[in-house]
Amino acid sequence: MTRMPLPLTTAQAPVVCIVDDDAAVREALDSLFRSVGLNVAAFGSAADFLARENANAPGCLVLDVRLPGVNGLDFQAQLAAMDNRLPIVFMTGHGDIPMSVRAMKAGALDFLSKPFRDQDMLDAVSMAIERDAAGRREADAIGALRRAYASLTPREREVMHHVTAGLMNKQVGGLLGLSEITVKIHRGNVMRKMAARSLAELVRQAEALATHP
Amino acid sequence: MTRMPLPLTTAQAPVVCIVDDDAAVREALDSLFRSVGLNVAAFGSAADFLARENANAPGCLVLDVRLPGVNGLDFQAQLAAMDNRLPIVFMTGHGDIPMSVRAMKAGALDFLSKPFRDQDMLDAVSMAIERDAAGRREADAIGALRRAYASLTPREREVMHHVTAGLMNKQVGGLLGLSEITVKIHRGNVMRKMAARSLAELVRQAEALATHP
DNA sequence: AGACCGCACACCTCCGTATGATTCCCAACC
DNA sequence: GGTTGGGAATCATACGGAGGTGTGCGGTCT
Numbered sequence: 001m002t003r004m005p006l007p008l009t010t011a012q013a014p015v016v017c018i019v020d021d022d023a024a025v026r027e028a029l030d031s032l033f034r035s036v037g038l039n040v041a042a043f044g045s046a047a048d049f050l051a052r053e054n055a056n057a058p059g060c061l062v063l064d065v066r067l068p069g070v071n072g073l074d075f076q077a078q079l080a081a082m083d084n085r086l087p088i089v090f091m092t093g094h095g096d097i098p099m100s101v102r103a104m105k106a107g108a109l110d111f112l113s114k115p116f117r118d119q120d121m122l123d124a125v126s127m128a129i130e131r132d133a134a135g136r137r138e139a140d141a142i143g144a145l146r147r148a149y150a151s152l153t154p155r156e157r158e159v160m161h162h163v164t165a166g167l168m169n170k171q172v173g174g175l176l177g178l179s180e181i182t183v184k185i186h187r188g189n190v191m192r193k194m195a196a197r198s199l200a201e202l203v204r205q206a207e208a209l210a211t212h213p
Numbered sequence: 214m215t216r217m218p219l220p221l222t223t224a225q226a227p228v229v230c231i232v233d234d235d236a237a238v239r240e241a242l243d244s245l246f247r248s249v250g251l252n253v254a255a256f257g258s259a260a261d262f263l264a265r266e267n268a269n270a271p272g273c274l275v276l277d278v279r280l281p282g283v284n285g286l287d288f289q290a291q292l293a294a295m296d297n298r299l300p301i302v303f304m305t306g307h308g309d310i311p312m313s314v315r316a317m318k319a320g321a322l323d324f325l326s327k328p329f330r331d332q333d334m335l336d337a338v339s340m341a342i343e344r345d346a347a348g349r350r351e352a353d354a355i356g357a358l359r360r361a362y363a364s365l366t367p368r369e370r371e372v373m374h375h376v377t378a379g380l381m382n383k384q385v386g387g388l389l390g391l392s393e394i395t396v397k398i399h400r401g402n403v404m405r406k407m408a409a410r411s412l413a414e415l416v417r418q419a420e421a422l423a424t425h426p
Numbered sequence: 427a428g429a430c431c432g433c434a435c436a437c438c439t440c441c442g443t444a445t446g447a448t449t450c451c452c453a454a455c456c
Numbered sequence: 457g458g459t460t461g462g463g464a465a466t467c468a469t470a471c472g473g474a475g476g477t478g479t480g481c482g483g484t485c486t
């Protein structure tokens with residue numbers, strides 16, 4: 001049996017990552033977030049943020065649209081392209097409507113114009129952290145599923161697909177050119193490797209794997 | 214056997230509903246949309262739109278934020294409260310960022326500042342119609358499922374829940390204080406009424422009913 | 427040597443359905 | 457008002473089909 005690496009969810013405390021080229025803004029936000037007990041990491045540029053040690057810590061990102069070198073919206077797309085799902089709260093001093101709409105369409109959680117009320121920022125960050133936690137819980141579950149699915153042999157995967165599609169063992173055998181007995185063996189292996197205690201559970205797992213690409 | 218009303222999806226042509234108090238804007242948009250072969254219905258106020266004959270036709274809504282009497286964003290919330298899922302494309306002459314962010318958060322498909330390029334509006338409306346069609350297909354499927362589920366007796370529903378949770382007939386019987394035979398009969402009725410040809414299909418139906426409230 | 431893949435026999439459990447019957451309740455009908 | 461009919465719910469017996477597992481065997485490929 002292949003080893004199944006347990007996720008070891010240490011449930012790290014969330015970190016609010018601030019990226020703004022203005023040191024005064026960074027400090028103001030830093031003290032604002034610390035005042036409500038949040039952990040903060042501040043960066044002067046997108047590159048600094050990307051170079052940080054704890055690259056995939058939970059939390060959220062508070063991002064100025066105008067950054068040195070990179071546009072904040074382009075940076076958002078860049079993060080999405082590298083599968084960084086950290087929720088983003090934008091802020092801007094000289095923004096316009098198309099900019100905010102583009103950010104929101106791309107999945108930003110909020111878009112605040114400077115100057116903004118402290119409470120608005122805290123609300124946005126609070127929501128962002130919540131969404132991040134929910135996203136991580138889901139990603140963990142899907143990740144465990146994918147690891148289990150990856151441990152299946154090609155034949156076992158085929159059998160799993162047909163079984164979770166509702167076919168009987170003999171029908172699967174007919175489709176794959178196998179005897180029913182062999183299908184049963186593969187099916188048993190699938191149930192064991194996927195840690196499914198019932199067909200219903202296996203169907204749900206197959207559904208989750210199919211809908212979360 | 215209870216009758217199962219078939220959806221009779223007549224696949225009506227989509228209609229772009231324009232709501233703007235400025236007749237000139239309405240006419241300009243009307244000819245723009247007609248030029249690409251879309252059906253259009255124009256209204257001067259939110260009330261006029263709500264009073265229209267074909268209240269739930271497929272399509273989308275092109276909405277000015279500043280409307281006579283009602284705020285466009287409030288109207289959006291009002292539509293959502295009355296379960297109208299028509300995708301909304303906002304336009305505005307005097308909008309600001311908080312306004313656009315609020316609209317996008319509430320599910321608006323786009324938010325265009327006047328003057329906008331014709332192509333931007335056509336792109337937004339095209340996307341909105343597409344999303345509406347997808348939403349309707351899904352709503353139709355869920356609706357059919359719910360009708361079937363509603364035709365189940367209370368006992369049959371209980372049995373369905375436990376069966377789709379992965380329990381064996383005898384376990385269901387133990388939980389509900391029934392003999393295994395009785396559970397089998399209810400289970401057979403569930404499969405017939407839900408038109409499920411396999412347990413896998415029934416599990417997917419239960420999943421769809423649970424996740425789409 | 428260890429995986430993956432394949433098959434057969436045997437045995438047990440579980441599922442599905444048909445037949446038949448009983449009870450309760452509610453509504454329609456005379 | 458009583459009768460009748462039907463749906464819902466319950467259970468029993470019985471049978472055939474489908475699922476699950478163990479034992480044993482053999483092949484291929486790395």
